[in-house]
Amino acid sequence: SQQGEEDPQALSIQEGENATMNCSYKTSINNLQWYRQNSGRGLVHLILIRSNEREKHSGRLRVTLDTSKKSSSLLITASRAADTASYFCATDAIGSNYQLIWGAGTKLIIKP
């Protein structure tokens, strides 16, 4: 079952600009994670935000969580060509029996 939905599905920006991706989910969660996937590769964990947190930073990444709206955003500041990848959110819905539920991802392209 797919709980998370990212938007936009695809995003193309110039190098140096900021990129914002959003994730919406349907049921109550314990935490929400963001992962990156380079083309044809495995996923890499970026950041985890718990349901009692509203904002979290890691380097050029900023994640926000609004549990009242059941949504999260991932902001990448000062984008670089190496940020070109697909970005996925994953939630651990309460009662999901240890499973992560994944969105379909946002494909980000950084133009040099």
Next chain:
Amino acid sequence: DGGITQSPKYLFRKEGQNVTLSCEQNLNHDAMYWYRQDPGQGLRLIYYSQIVNDFQKGDIAEGYSVSREKKESFPLTVTSAQKNPTAFYLCASSIDPSAAQETQYFGPGTRLLVL
């Protein structure tokens, strides 16, 4: 180097054939997972294992089988019953079963194609 390895990188399956995808981890993680990824879609859970000699079906287990005889290894067999096996298969692990909802560490994936 610590991490998760998957082999082969590409795998071709003939009609009616069973094929096995390998997943090995040296992270000493208890929990391991198999996901299927189709183009433009998120990950769907096939099977997961929280401890050696135990595994549970995920959302799309039909046509697949697994074993967990060793902590380090969680091979996935795609059987002939899986009628649409062409996909990218990802193996992951996490520190312990209760941490399944925490960070998962992924292998590089195996792309399965049908001849």
